Amino acid sequence: MPTKPDDILAIRDLEVHFEQSGSSLSRLLGRPSGTVKAVDGINITLQRGEVLGLVGESGSGKTTLGRAILGLVPATSGTITYTPPAGEGVDIATLKGATLRSMRQRLQMVFQDPSAALNPSMTLETAIGHPLVIHKVASGEELRQRVIASLERVGLSPAEQFLSKYPSDLSGGQKQRAVMARAIIVGPELVVADEPVSMLDMSVRAKVLQLMLDLKRDLGLTYVYVTHDLATAKFFCDRVAIMYLGKIVEIGPSDEIFADPKHPYTKSLLKAIPDPDPSKAIPRDLPRGEIPDAARPPKGCSFHPRCPMARNDCGWEPRDLKSLVEEHWTTTDLATFEREHELVGHLVELNTSAGEVVVEPHRGKGSPDDVWAMFSAIKDARPDEPLWRGVTSMEKTPAGVKFVFAPSSPVNLRASGASEVACVLYPSAP
Amino acid sequence: MNSFFGRLLAPFRNTTGLARWILVTGLIITGTFVIAAIFAPILAPYGFAQMSVAGVDFPKTSPPGPGHLFGTNNQFYDILSRVIWGAQTAISVVLLSVVLSALIGVPLGLLSGYVGRWTDRILVFIMDALYAFPSLLLAIVFAFLLQHSIGSGVISAALSLTVIYIPQYFRVVRNTTVSAREATYVEAARALGAKNGTIMGRYLFSNVIQSVPVIATLNAADAISTLAALGFLGLGIQPTDASEWGYDLSRALQDASAGIWWTGFFPGMAIVGLVMGLTLVGEGLNETINPTLRKRRFRKVTLPPRTPGREEVGS
Numbered sequence: 001m002p003t004k005p006d007d008i009l010a011i012r013d014l015e016v017h018f019e020q021s022g023s024s025l026s027r028l029l030g031r032p033s034g035t036v037k038a039v040d041g042i043n044i045t046l047q048r049g050e051v052l053g054l055v056g057e058s059g060s061g062k063t064t065l066g067r068a069i070l071g072l073v074p075a076t077s078g079t080i081t082y083t084p085p086a087g088e089g090v091d092i093a094t095l096k097g098a099t100l101r102s103m104r105q106r107l108q109m110v111f112q113d114p115s116a117a118l119n120p121s122m123t124l125e126t127a128i129g130h131p132l133v134i135h136k137v138a139s140g141e142e143l144r145q146r147v148i149a150s151l152e153r154v155g156l157s158p159a160e161q162f163l164s165k166y167p168s169d170l171s172g173g174q175k176q177r178a179v180m181a182r183a184i185i186v187g188p189e190l191v192v193a194d195e196p197v198s199m200l201d202m203s204v205r206a207k208v209l210q211l212m213l214d215l216k217r218d219l220g221l222t223y224v225y226v227t228h229d230l231a232t233a234k235f236f237c238d239r240v241a242i243m244y245l246g247k248i249v250e251i252g253p254s255d256e257i258f259a260d261p262k263h264p265y266t267k268s269l270l271k272a273i274p275d276p277d278p279s280k281a282i283p284r285d286l287p288r289g290e291i292p293d294a295a296r297p298p299k300g301c302s303f304h305p306r307c308p309m310a311r312n313d314c315g316w317e318p319r320d321l322k323s324l325v326e327e328h329w330t331t332t333d334l335a336t337f338e339r340e341h342e343l344v345g346h347l348v349e350l351n352t353s354a355g356e357v358v359v360e361p362h363r364g365k366g367s368p369d370d371v372w373a374m375f376s377a378i379k380d381a382r383p384d385e386p387l388w389r390g391v392t393s394m395e396k397t398p399a400g401v402k403f404v405f406a407p408s409s410p411v412n413l414r415a416s417g418a419s420e421v422a423c424v425l426y427p428s429a430p
Numbered sequence: 431m432n433s434f435f436g437r438l439l440a441p442f443r444n445t446t447g448l449a450r451w452i453l454v455t456g457l458i459i460t461g462t463f464v465i466a467a468i469f470a471p472i473l474a475p476y477g478f479a480q481m482s483v484a485g486v487d488f489p490k491t492s493p494p495g496p497g498h499l500f501g502t503n504n505q506f507y508d509i510l511s512r513v514i515w516g517a518q519t520a521i522s523v524v525l526l527s528v529v530l531s532a533l534i535g536v537p538l539g540l541l542s543g544y545v546g547r548w549t550d551r552i553l554v555f556i557m558d559a560l561y562a563f564p565s566l567l568l569a570i571v572f573a574f575l576l577q578h579s580i581g582s583g584v585i586s587a588a589l590s591l592t593v594i595y596i597p598q599y600f601r602v603v604r605n606t607t608v609s610a611r612e613a614t615y616v617e618a619a620r621a622l623g624a625k626n627g628t629i630m631g632r633y634l635f636s637n638v639i640q641s642v643p644v645i646a647t648l649n650a651a652d653a654i655s656t657l658a659a660l661g662f663l664g665l666g667i668q669p670t671d672a673s674e675w676g677y678d679l680s681r682a683l684q685d686a687s688a689g690i691w692w693t694g695f696f697p698g699m700a701i702v703g704l705v706m707g708l709t710l711v712g713e714g715l716n717e718t719i720n721p722t723l724r725k726r727r728f729r730k731v732t733l734p735p736r737t738p739g740r741e742e743v744g745s
Binding site (some may be wrong): 103 | 613614615617618619620621622623624625628632633637704
C-alpha cells in the first residue's frame with residue numbers, strides 16, 4: 001500500500017502472537033499449547049505530527065502494539081513501515097540487530113513506571129546521555145552540554161543540580177521528566193508513550209502531559225499515546241483508536257469519538273468515566289463480565305458476549321450458550337442446580353464454535369425431554385437475553401436438543417461519519 | 431567522587447547495634463593480619479626459612495622466650511617469623527583466588543542469566559557439576575594436577591582454590607541477573623538501542639554486583655581453611671617457597687604428645703583468627719547490604735541555624 005509523504009508510520013495487517021507455554025506435562029510431551037493473539041490484524045496510518053491514542057482495557061493488546069511499533073516484540077506477520085522525512089520507507093517488522101538498533105534514534109519510548117525505567121545505579125547525567133553514547137553521537141563536553149540542554153528542556157532546572165543525582169533522589173514526576181529527557185536527547189520523530197502519567201499523582205499528570213505537548217510543538221514529535229484513561233486521551237489526542245482483544249473496534253478524530261461514539265464498546269467505555277456530579281447515579285449498563293480469554297477469542301465480533309446491542313449475526317456460538325447456562329446456575333437454587341447438573345453434566349459439548357450443536361443427557365441419566373424442558377425454562381426466564389437472537393432454531397431430536405446458530409457477519413473497520421467502526425450496526429441505514 | 435564514596439559508605443552509616451559491632455570487630459582482626467602481611471619483612475624478626483643468625487644456629491624446639499617470642503620448631507625455624515610470613519602467604523593466595531574466581535564467575539553468571547537458553551543450561555550444568563564435589567577434594571585434585579604443570583607455589587595454590595569458588599559467584603550473579611533481566615530499565619535500555627553487551631555491562635552489572643562483596647569475604651574465610659588443609663596434607667606450598675600455617679601445623683602434630691605445645695598453637699591460632707575475622711566481616715556486610723536483614727539506623731537531622739535577615743536560597 002503506498003504511503004503519502006506526510007505519513008510517518010503505516011501499520012498493515014500487524015499480528016503479534018505469543019505462544020502459551022502450557023503445563024509442564026504438556027511441554028514435556030510436546031503437546032501444542034494455545035497462542036494468544038495479543039495483536040490480531042491491525043491497520044493504522046500515522047501522520048507526521050499527530051497524537052494517536054490507543055485506548056483499551058487491560059489485555060486489549062494496546063501495550064503490545066506500542067512495543068511492536070518499536071520492534072521490542074517481534075511481529076508474527078504484517079508490516080510496520082516507517083518513512084523518514086526524506087527517503088524510502090523501512091519495514092521495522094523485518095529489521096534485526098544493528099539496523100533495528102540504529103532505528104531507535106528515530107523511534108523512542110516513554111514507560112509507564114518511571115521508577116523502574118531508570119537504572120537505579122546510574123546518575124542522571126550518565127543515564128540521559130547514554131543514548132548519545134550508544135549511537136556514538138556525542139562525547140565529552142558536548143555530551144554534557146546536550147544532557148544539560150535536554151534536562152532544561154523537560155523542566156528539570158537548574159540542570160547542574162540534577163546531573164549527579166540518582167533516580168532514587170527524585171520524585172515520580174521528576175523521574176518521568178528524566179525519562180522524557182532521555183527519550184528526546186537523540187532527536188526522535190516518533191515517541192511511543194505507554195501510559196506515561198498513570199503512575200503519577202493527579203497534580204503532576206496535567207503538567208507532564210502539557211510538557212509532552214510542548215515538546216511535540218517544539219521538536220515536531222509524533223506520539224502514540226497508550227492509555228486506559230479516556231479522560232487524558234480526550235485532552236491529549238488528535239485521533240483515538242479503541243482496542244478490544246487485539247483489534248481496533250473504532251478509530252477516528254477524538255472530538256468525533258467523544259461526541260458521537262458509535263461502537264457499543266466505545267459507548268460503554270465512555271459511560272464508565274466517573275462523573276464528578278454526586279447527583280448522578282452510577283450508570284448501570286456497563287459491559288457485563290470480564291474481557292474474554294485472548295487465547296480463545298469469541299467468534300465474530302469479540303465484544304458480542306458483553307454487548308447490550310448485539311444482533312443475531314454478531315457471531316453467537318455454543319460457548320456463549322454454556323456461559324448463559326453457567327450464569328443461570330449461579331443464580332438458581334441449589335436443588336435445581338444439582339438436578340440440572342446431574343442431567344447435562346459439564347456441558348463439554350458446548351466448548352466449540354461450530355454452527356450447530358446437540359446437547360444430550362449426560363451419561364444416559366434423564367431423557368431428551370428433560371433437557372428440552374431445562375433449556376426452555378432458561379429461555380423463558382430471560383427471553384430478552386441477546387444470545388437467543390443468535391439461536392435460529394432449538395429443536396428436540398431423538399438424541400437430545402439441537403441448537404442452530406446464525407452465521408456471523410464480517411466485522412471489519414468501515415467508515416461511518418468521520419470515524420471508522422468495526423460493528424455490524426454500521427454503516428446503519430442511510 | 432566524594433558522593434560515590436558517600437553512597438558506598440551509606441549502608442555502613444545506616445547500620446546499627448550488632449551488625450556494626452560484627453563488622454567493626456571483623457575489620458579490626460582482618461586488618462591486623464593484612465598489616466602483618468604487608469609489613470612482614472619489617473615486622474618479622476627473621477626470614478621464614480632462616481635457621482641461624484650470624485652463623486649461630488637457632489635452638490631446636492626451644493620454648494617461647496626472650497630470643498624467640500613464640501619459640502622455635504624442630505626444623506630450627508623461628509615460629510613468630512613463620513606466623514607473620516604465613517599471613518603474607520595466606521592473604522596473597524586468598525586475595526588472588528577471590529579476585530580470579532570473581533573475575534571468571536561474575537561475567538559467566540551475567541552471560542548465563544542474560545542470554546538464557548542453551549548457554550545457560552550448559553553453564554549451569556558445568557557449575558553444578560563442580561559444586562557437587564566436596565570442595566576440599568576438588569582442591570586436592572587440582573593442586574595435584576597443577577603441581578606437575580606449574581609447580582607448587584602461591585599461584586598454583588590460588589588457582590586450585592579459584593576453581594572451587596567460581597560456581598558460588600556464578601550462581602548468585604546468574605540468579606540475580608535472571609530476575610533483573612525482566613526489569614523495565616533493561617527494556618528501556620533496549621529501546622534506547624543498546625547492544626546486549628552494553629546492557630550487561632552498564633545496566634545489569636552494577637545492579638547484580640551488590641551481593642558479591644559478601645560472598646567474597648565469606649569465601650575468603652573458607653579459602654583460608656582450605657589452603658591450610660592443603661598445606662596440612664602436603665599439597666600446598668613448599669616450606670622453602672613460603673611460610674604456610676597448614677604445613678607448620680602438620681609438622682607440629684607429633685610435638686603435641688611430647689608436650690611441645692607452641693609449635694602447633696601459634697599457627698593454629700593464626701588460622702582461627704583470620705578465618706574468624708573474615709567471617710565476621712562477611713556476616714557484618716551481609717547484615718549491612720542485604721535489605722531483608724538490614725535494620726536502618728535513623729540519624730537525627732540537624733538543620734543549620736537560621737540566620738535572620740538573610741534571603742533563603744531555594745533549591
